[in-house]
Amino acid sequence: MINMKIAYNLLILSILVVCIWFVYVSVDSKAYYRKIYRGILWAAVLMYLNRLLAVSMEQDLISYGEWMLAAERLVHYFLTLAIYTLYAYFIFCLVGQFHYYSRKRKIAFWSVNLAVNVLLITSPWTHAIFYVEDGVAYHGKLFFILILTRGIYALLATVYALMKRKLMIKIFGQSIILLAVFAAIQVTQFLICHDETMYYSTLIVNIIIFLLTITMVEFYKDSTTELLNKKAFRQFIDREIGKPGNEAVYLIKLKNYEYLRDNCYEPSVMVLVRQLAEYMKEYSMLSSIYYFEDGKFGIVVRQKDRFDENTFLDRLKERFCVPFELNGASINLTLFVAVLDVRNGKINKDNFYRYFAVCDGLKYRSNELIEVVRSDSFGIDELQRYRNIEDAIERALAEHEFEMYYQPIISTQTGRVVSAEALIRLTDRLMGFVSPEEFIPISENNGKILEISEYVIDSVFRFVKENDIAAMGMEFVEMNLSAMQCMDKNLTEKLQYYIHKYDIDPRRINLEITETATNFDEHRLKEQLLDIKKLGFTFSLDDYGTGYSNLVRVLEYPVDVIKLDKSIVWAAFTDRDSFVTIKNLISMFHDVRRKLVAEGVENEEQMITLKELGCDYVQGYYYSRPVPKTAFIEYTKSINN
Numbered sequence: 018m019i020n021m022k023i024a025y026n027l028l029i030l031s032i033l034v035v036c037i038w039f040v041y042v043s044v045d046s047k048a049y050y051r052k053i054y055r056g057i058l059w060a061a062v063l064m065y066l067n068r069l070l071a072v073s074m075e076q077d078l079i080s081y082g083e084w085m086l087a088a089e090r091l092v093h094y095f096l097t098l099a100i101y102t103l104y105a106y107f108i109f110c111l112v113g114q115f116h117y118y119s120r121k122r123k124i125a126f127w128s129v130n131l132a133v134n135v136l137l138i139t140s141p142w143t144h145a146i147f148y149v150e151d152g153v154a155y156h157g158k159l160f161f162i163l164i165l166t167r168g169i170y171a172l173l174a175t176v177y178a179l180m181k182r183k184l185m186i187k188i189f190g191q192s193i194i195l196l197a198v199f200a201a202i203q204v205t206q207f208l209i210c211h212d213e214t215m216y217y218s219t220l221i222v223n224i225i226i227f228l229l230t231i232t233m234v235e236f237y238k239d240s241t242t243e244l245l246n247k248k249a250f251r252q253f254i255d256r257e258i259g260k261p262g263n264e265a266v267y268l269i270k271l272k273n274y275e276y277l278r279d280n281c282y283e284p285s286v287m288v289l290v291r292q293l294a295e296y297m298k299e300y301s302m303l304s305s306i307y308y309f310e311d312g313k314f315g316i317v318v319r320q321k322d323r324f325d326e327n328t329f330l331d332r333l334k335e336r337f338c339v340p341f342e343l344n345g346a347s348i349n350l351t352l353f354v355a356v357l358d359v360r361n362g363k364i365n366k367d368n369f370y371r372y373f374a375v376c377d378g379l380k381y382r383s384n385e386l387i388e389v390v391r392s393d394s395f396g397i398d399e400l401q402r403y404r405n406i407e408d409a410i411e412r413a414l415a416e417h418e419f420e421m422y423y424q425p426i427i428s429t430q431t432g433r434v435v436s437a438e439a440l441i442r443l444t445d446r447l448m449g450f451v452s453p454e455e456f457i458p459i460s461e462n463n464g465k466i467l468e469i470s471e472y473v474i475d476s477v478f479r480f481v482k483e484n485d486i487a488a489m490g491m492e493f494v495e496m497n498l499s500a501m502q503c504m505d506k507n508l509t510e511k512l513q514y515y516i517h518k519y520d521i522d523p524r525r526i527n528l529e530i531t532e533t534a535t536n537f538d539e540h541r542l543k544e545q546l547l548d549i550k551k552l553g554f555t556f557s558l559d560d561y562g563t564g565y566s567n568l569v570r571v572l573e574y575p576v577d578v579i580k581l582d583k584s585i586v587w588a589a590f591t592d593r594d595s596f597v598t599i600k601n602l603i604s605m606f607h608d609v610r611r612k613l614v615a616e617g618v619e620n621e622e623q624m625i626t627l628k629e630l631g632c633d634y635v636q637g638y639y640y641s642r643p644v645p646k647t648a649f650i651e652y653t654k655s656i657n658n
């Protein structure tokens with residue numbers, strides 16, 4: 018019997034040691050709730066060590082005085098209460114937003130624990146909770162308060178977690194229920210049979226359930242922000258959207274994210290993102306906040322939540338008025354907020370992700386600090402258009418309705434056509450003309466871009482095959498590659514296949530890539546581009562000046578030509594600073610042996626100025642709009658001969 022009890026405690030201690038080991042090696046993040054869990058584990062270890070002492074005293078294994086018995090009891094009661102309090106604290110932090118509770122609530126939470134501890138510590142004199150007499154420990158008159166307090170903490174936390182379980186990931190809700198069941202068993206046992214062994218066993222089971230839970234929770238947490246991740250979001254949406262009680266889903270995007278990611282030291286960008294996550298939590302007072310990476314947050318609001326959109330947005334605005342600190346520099350940030358109203362069933366399980374994608378793809382229209390867009394305002398129309406375009410793409414692929422147009426690119430030195438940009442056109446029989454600016458992103462979203470690009474490659478290569486472009490005085494034809502195409506791992510092989518199919522010289526084709534392609538795996542992109550370059554193709558960097566081009570990074574890519582986007586070209590004619598910028602850009606790129614094309618040249622004045630600035634080539638309506646290939650060939654012949 019003697020050894021049984023000791024062995025039992027040693028067993029539990031060793032389980033705890035394993036738990037502690039596990040928690041330290043397996044979860045490396047510094048999340049707050051995990052620290053609390055570690056606190057619980059350590060408290061449990063101390064408690065069982067104390068139990069060992071108690072058992073040894075019980076069995077007369079060691080000699081002890083009354084003071085030691087009192088100390089043992091004191092430590093025991095203190096630690097059991099601490100475990101329950103920490104358990105509640107843990108749940109409140111994990112499920113809710115303990116940090117942002119009002120001071121009153123925080124004080125209320127801790128003061129109960131404190132008050133009972135005061136009763137406990139003074140017990141040797143007041144005999145309130147316990148006392149020791151003739152070598153035996155007895156319960157004091159107020160002992161029930163200790164038990165009650167433990168129960169209240171446990172109950173509060175469990176009820177709170179159950180109330181919020183819909184917002185949490187499934188596994189978490191389940192383990193809370195499991196915990197509640199074990200807690201109930203614990204209490205009943207204690208009340209009915211006073212069986213301590215059983216009591217301690219259920220406690221350890223709870224601690225293990227906890228461990229498993231927080232390990233599982235890891236899969237649903239974003240490691241940078243400690244917020245729930247995309248996976249958790251999907252789980253929530255799949256389970257909850259369409260059910261009553263849900264009010265709105267917010268998609269919040271940091272507009273400047275790409276710029277930051279491309280230009281700033283990564284760890285400091287992460288610090289910034291973490292800071293934003295804190296604001297989201299603090300300002301919304303909600304715990305249902307998700308981080309989807311790339312500077313995108315999601316917030317789910319339910320009817321029961323005490324969430325006020327105006328307050329939330331006002332507080333964000335207040336914060337975003339003030340520049341953010343990044344690596345010692347201060348930087349202005351702006352947000353895009355899309356609000357999806359999920360109350361009336363218009364947005365339901367079947368169309369949620371479509372709506373979400375539409376929101377995500379919406380163009381930024383204003384320069385406000387916080388740009389807010391609502392699903393009911395773009396709603397049906399934009400969604401319908403999105404779907405119609407998806408259908409039109411489908412039709413165009415099936416019925417070969419896509420067409421390639423060509424727009425000449427002219428040398429400022431000679432005035433001759435030196436190349437052309439191939440631009441895709443879609444004229445749908447139902448929708449009429451649809452701009453590539455609209456259908457390319459949609460096709461990237463639903464994956465059709467790869468089929469479209471197959472068509473583009475085929476027609477451009479055939480064009481080069483059928484026309485001796487060198488004889489026409491042209492160096493090459495420029496073909497656009499979308500970001501997603503660039504990352505298509507079969508791109509190199511595809512291009513190779515078409516070289517053979519049409520038996521053409523790859524030097525006659527130049528591929529236009531954009532910086533957005535670098536959003537993907539940069540390392541792989543560079544390798545892929547180098548492989549393609551080895552085949553003989555050259556590259557242009559398209560849309561330079563939109564977004565936030567980084568000169569140094571541009572040079573890391575094997576591009577020979579930089580295409581200045583029409584927006585900065587136009588800006589140069591209305592704004593002095595942009596003019597100087599363009600001027601310097603041109604000379605800078607010349608210094609590193611890159612050629613420049615200015616897009617969007619619409620009049621003679623622009624052409625002359627760009628020529629004076631030393632820009633090598635120009636492209637724009639001033640010369641020709643994109644036209645079908647026969648018209649293009651005619652045009653080129655008339656200019657070049």
Ligand code: C2E
Pocket residue numbers: 424439440441452453454457473497498499559560583616617618619636637638639643
């Ligand atoms: P981009 O690559 O920047 O193409 C240049 C766009 O500027 C073309 O629009 C062209 O028509 C337009 N543009 C040229 N000169 C002028 C001018 O003087 N004034 C004005 N206002 N506009 C001018 P487009 O054809 O509507 O194409 C839009 C975008 O769609 C392209 O922008 C490109 O990103 C994408 N795209 C077009 N064709 C293809 C393609 O075959 N494959 C891929 N992946 N993307 C394509």
Ligand code: CA
Pocket residue numbers: 438497529559
């Ligand atoms: Ca282009």
Ligand code: CA
Pocket residue numbers: 559560580582583616
């Ligand atoms: Ca462009």
